[in-house]
Amino acid sequence: MTLVERLGARGTLLTHAVLAVVFIALAGVAIYLLDSVNAFLVYQLSSVAYIAIAAAGLTVLTGLNGQLSLGHGALMAIGAYTTALLLKTYTDLNPAIVMVAAVLVTALGSIAVGAGAARLRGPYLAGATLGLAVGLPGVAVRFSGVFGGDAGLNVPALSSPDALSTVPQEVWMAWMWLIPAAITFVLLANLLRTRYGRDFRAIREDEVASALHGIRVARTQVVAFVLSGACAGLAGSLMAYTSSLAAPGSFPLTLSLELLAAIVIGGLGTLPGAVWGALVIVFAPDWIGTLHDVLKLPGPIRDQLPLALFGVVFIAAMLLFPYGIQGGLRRLWLLRAARRSQAASG
Amino acid sequence: MSYFIVLTLTGIAAGMIYAALALALVLIWRATRIVNFAQGALAMTTTYIALAVIRATDSYWLGFAGALIAGLLLGALAERFLVRWVEKGPPLNAVILTLGLFLILEAVVPMIWGAQIRGFPAPFSIAATEVGGVFIALSPFNIFTIAVVLAVMGAMLLLFRFTSLGLRMRATAFAPDIARLLGVRVGRLLTLGWAIATLTGSIAGLLVAPTLLLYPNNMDAVLVYGFTAAVLGGLDSPVGALVGGLGIGLALSYVGGYLGGDLEAIGALVILIGILMVRPQGLFVHSAERRA
Numbered sequence: 071m072t073l074v075e076r077l078g079a080r081g082t083l084l085t086h087a088v089l090a091v092v093f094i095a096l097a098g099v100a101i102y103l104l105d106s107v108n109a110f111l112v113y114q115l116s117s118v119a120y121i122a123i124a125a126a127g128l129t130v131l132t133g134l135n136g137q138l139s140l141g142h143g144a145l146m147a148i149g150a151y152t153t154a155l156l157l158k159t160y161t162d163l164n165p166a167i168v169m170v171a172a173v174l175v176t177a178l179g180s181i182a183v184g185a186g187a188a189r190l191r192g193p194y195l196a197g198a199t200l201g202l203a204v205g206l207p208g209v210a211v212r213f214s215g216v217f218g219g220d221a222g223l224n225v226p227a228l229s230s231p232d233a234l235s236t237v238p239q240e241v242w243m244a245w246m247w248l249i250p251a252a253i254t255f256v257l258l259a260n261l262l263r264t265r266y267g268r269d270f271r272a273i274r275e276d277e278v279a280s281a282l283h284g285i286r287v288a289r290t291q292v293v294a295f296v297l298s299g300a301c302a303g304l305a306g307s308l309m310a311y312t313s314s315l316a317a318p319g320s321f322p323l324t325l326s327l328e329l330l331a332a333i334v335i336g337g338l339g340t341l342p343g344a345v346w347g348a349l350v351i352v353f354a355p356d357w358i359g360t361l362h363d364v365l366k367l368p369g370p371i372r373d374q375l376p377l378a379l380f381g382v383v384f385i386a387a388m389l390l391f392p393y394g395i396q397g398g399l400r401r402l403w404l405l406r407a408a409r410r411s412q413a414a415s416g
Numbered sequence: 417m418s419y420f421i422v423l424t425l426t427g428i429a430a431g432m433i434y435a436a437l438a439l440a441l442v443l444i445w446r447a448t449r450i451v452n453f454a455q456g457a458l459a460m461t462t463t464y465i466a467l468a469v470i471r472a473t474d475s476y477w478l479g480f481a482g483a484l485i486a487g488l489l490l491g492a493l494a495e496r497f498l499v500r501w502v503e504k505g506p507p508l509n510a511v512i513l514t515l516g517l518f519l520i521l522e523a524v525v526p527m528i529w530g531a532q533i534r535g536f537p538a539p540f541s542i543a544a545t546e547v548g549g550v551f552i553a554l555s556p557f558n559i560f561t562i563a564v565v566l567a568v569m570g571a572m573l574l575l576f577r578f579t580s581l582g583l584r585m586r587a588t589a590f591a592p593d594i595a596r597l598l599g600v601r602v603g604r605l606l607t608l609g610w611a612i613a614t615l616t617g618s619i620a621g622l623l624v625a626p627t628l629l630l631y632p633n634n635m636d637a638v639l640v641y642g643f644t645a646a647v648l649g650g651l652d653s654p655v656g657a658l659v660g661g662l663g664i665g666l667a668l669s670y671v672g673g674y675l676g677g678d679l680e681a682i683g684a685l686v687i688l689i690g691i692l693m694v695r696p697q698g699l700f701v702h703s704a705e706r707r708a
Contacts, residue, residue, distance in 0.1 A: 138511055140453075148441055183689070193451035196511055197643040200453070205681030212678035310530050321444050327519060334512065371527045378523035384516025388509045389501050 090252040101244045113240045113312075119247035120146075120308035122348035125332040126341055127301025130258055132330070133339025134267070135294040136274030137192075141183070142302045143325030144206040148176045148314070149306025151210065154223035154316035163380050165228060169250060170306045180296045194210020195295075203326045204282060207318035222317025225310045247302050247308055259341055270294055270364030286402055323349075324377060331380035334387050354379065422553040424666060429558035432667020433623045437635075438649065438657035439572065440617035445651050446589045447609035448503055450510040454494070454517035456615050456639030459621030461521050462486040463630055464529050466622060467536060476539045483618045491614025495607045503606075506538030526632045533548040536625035561623045568619060569658055574614075576654075583608060637681050641668065644688045675708040 128142050149172040156168050183202055210217040217223065230242035237245075261267055269290045272280040281287050310316045332351045336343025344382045354376045362372045371377075437455060444452045452458075462483040470479035471518035494517060502510045540556035587595040596602045620642070620682045621635060628634055645664040649656020664684065671683035 132508070136506075136508060138508055140515075192507060193511065194454070194692055197451065197640070197647065198685060201640045201644070201681060201685035201688055204637050205683075205685050207678075208678035208681050212676045221533065233627070322521075323633070327515060330512070330515065331519075369528055373526050373531075374523040377519050378527070381516040381521075381523060384519065385498060385511050386515070388505075388513045389498070389567030 082263050083260055086256045090256045094248045094252050097248055098245055105238055105241045110241055112244050116244045116247050116312045117352045118348050119251045120305040121351055122345045123251055123349050124302045124305035124329050125344035126254060126258055128329050129333040129339055129344045131294050131298035133333060135270040136276060138196040139199040140196055140326050141202035142329050143321045144202040145176055145299045145302035146306030147206055147321040148179045148310060149303030150310035150316040151217060153172060153226050153307040153310040157225055158223060169304055172307035173300045173303045177296050180299025184292050184295045203323045207321060210318040220318060222315050223270040224315060225314050227314050228311050250304055255341055305365040331383060335383055361389055423669045425553040427666035427669025429561050430669060431662040433620050433665050434564050434641045434645045435658045435661025436568060436620035437617055437638055437706050438645035438661045439654055440613040441642055441646045442651060442654055442657045443609060443613035447606055452514050454514045456635030457518045457521035458490055459617040460635045461525055462618035463621035463625050464525055470537060476537055480622060483622050484486050484615050487618030488611045488616040491613040493606050495610035510697045515519050518661035522632050531632055533629050533631045536630045541625050550635060557626060564619060568616060572654055640681055644684045647688060
């Protein structure tokens with residue numbers, strides 16, 4: 071019996087919690103060692119943390135519940151502006167409290183967006199959230215007295231405590247972000263093993279059958295959307311701290327589509343996939359920059375190549391792996407098994 | 417009061433453009449049960465093509481024709497080579513596919529033509545006119561816009577009501593399997609449906625560009641307005657698209673005029689959620705059958 075199996079017998083929560091603590095310890099050491107090699111890389115890892123949190127929320131909604139949101143970038147904006155406005159008034163507020171507030175406000179905003187949630191499904195939810203992504207930055211511009219207009223609001227940087235003043239700022243931030251990321255993933259992983267998680271999946275497969283089994287389809291879909299929105303709010307709060315800014319230009323429609331790209335790349339509906347996808351989203355522009363150094367691509371092509379590639383990934387994933395990467399792998403495996411049994415009998 | 421009239425007239429002109437994009441969305445929804453989120457990006461692309469033709473030939477009308485032809489071709493290619501493979505799959509896959517097309521178009525266009533904001537010529541003046549000393553808020557180009565969209569709507573009506581081709585297209589949308597048994601080439605008609613829809617969208621792109629200017633994501637907000645208009649009209653009804661477009665055009669004109677132009681897009685969202693809560697089947701669909 072392996073250690074993980076023995077823990078599993080004690081309960082899911084404990085297993086996931088232990089795995090999370092191990093992950094935090096290993097990643098923390100890795101970040102510290104990495105900093106002497108490449109400080110900017112550590113800074114980018116902070117971005118990976120919040121993109122992964124937002125992508126995890128989206129993958130629960132889209133991959134497991136079958137609802138598509140094109141507005142998670144806008145929900146991140148709600149979290150970011152909550153953070154900025156709170157810190158404007160209470161400069162020394164504890165980041166944990168700020169983040170909880172950002173999560174709560176964004177969850178409330180998600181309820182408002184999903185007010186017609188019983189009706190907002192399928193293409194309707196996608197269209198409404200598209201409207202959110204396109205429209206919300208305009209609110210920040212219109213009420214510039216509160217939200218700072220196009221320039222946005224500044225957010226004070228997260229500083230390390232005096233006792234650890236030798237720790238570089240970017241390392242401290244990356245360390246700190248491991249905690250909300252780990253908490254989010256542990257909670258989501260546990261949730262997916264409860265009745266709600268099973269209900270999410272049942273509704274994705276067949277709404278009518280789910281309703282016949284006593285699942286309240288509309289209510290469960292609202293829960294999934296609000297939960298997913300709360301993750302986006304947390305991600306937005308971390309993003310505001312990381313970039314020291316909450317501005318409308320940071321939350322374009324393409325941010326929402328990049329989050330969608332992250333979960334499509336990682337495989338719809340898998341939490342580890344959200345992390346892989348976030349790594350790709352954050353580092354793809356760098357890789358293309360490297361490509362640019364080799365191939366001497368003209369500027370406009372280099373700038374636009376990541377988005378074009380994400381578009382190609384969307385199409386390729388849907389044409390080649392219509393049931394996601396996970397489903398594609400399973401099909402390959404079944405194909406091989408079928409061939410093997412054929413060879414055995416023939 | 418006169419400000420209200422100005423907003424009403426400009427709202428009608430803008431609403432006709434939203435109606436054209438809504439009609440494009442409705443045509444594709446009827447034929448394939450897909451909301452084409454690439455509709456705006458396709459229209460933006462054909463408008464860039466029109467601008468290239470206008471620069472090369474110095475003729476607005478050749479550019480206009482070029483955009484329409486490009487729309488036909490792009491729509492047909494998109495259906496035949498991309499959408500065809502996901503039509504039978506889960507609806508989510510089709511939506512993600514159209515988003516992929518959206519991203520590719522919005523990335524490839526600035527690769528070719530650059531991302532800077534460009535002006536786009538209008539065949540008629542876009543300044544408000546005075547006729548016999550009476551100030552009219554509508555510009556000649558607004559009147560041209562209204563005429564073009566009404567002509568497109570009329571042409572669609574003639575096509576679907578009075579031609580054999582239109583009948584076959586309606587049969588394909590209504591019951592593809594039975595239509596196929598009766599000898600209708602369903603696949604070809606779906607390709608044609610996408611081509612006609614993209615042509616309609618390209619007209620919206622041409623009409624919006626002189627006032628909104630041309631840049632790679634200039635149609636994003638228009639897509640939201642067109643979608644809202646289509647949902648208002650029931651997503652299934654071309655007449656609904658026209659009325660929905662006018663309704664959204666007027667509503668957003670008042671929102672922009674009295675509350676601030678930056679709030680137009682969020683205003684459309686509020687309207688959309690309101691419609692979906694009060695009358696989710698739209699204003700122009702009689703049957704309540706909607707399970708998507």
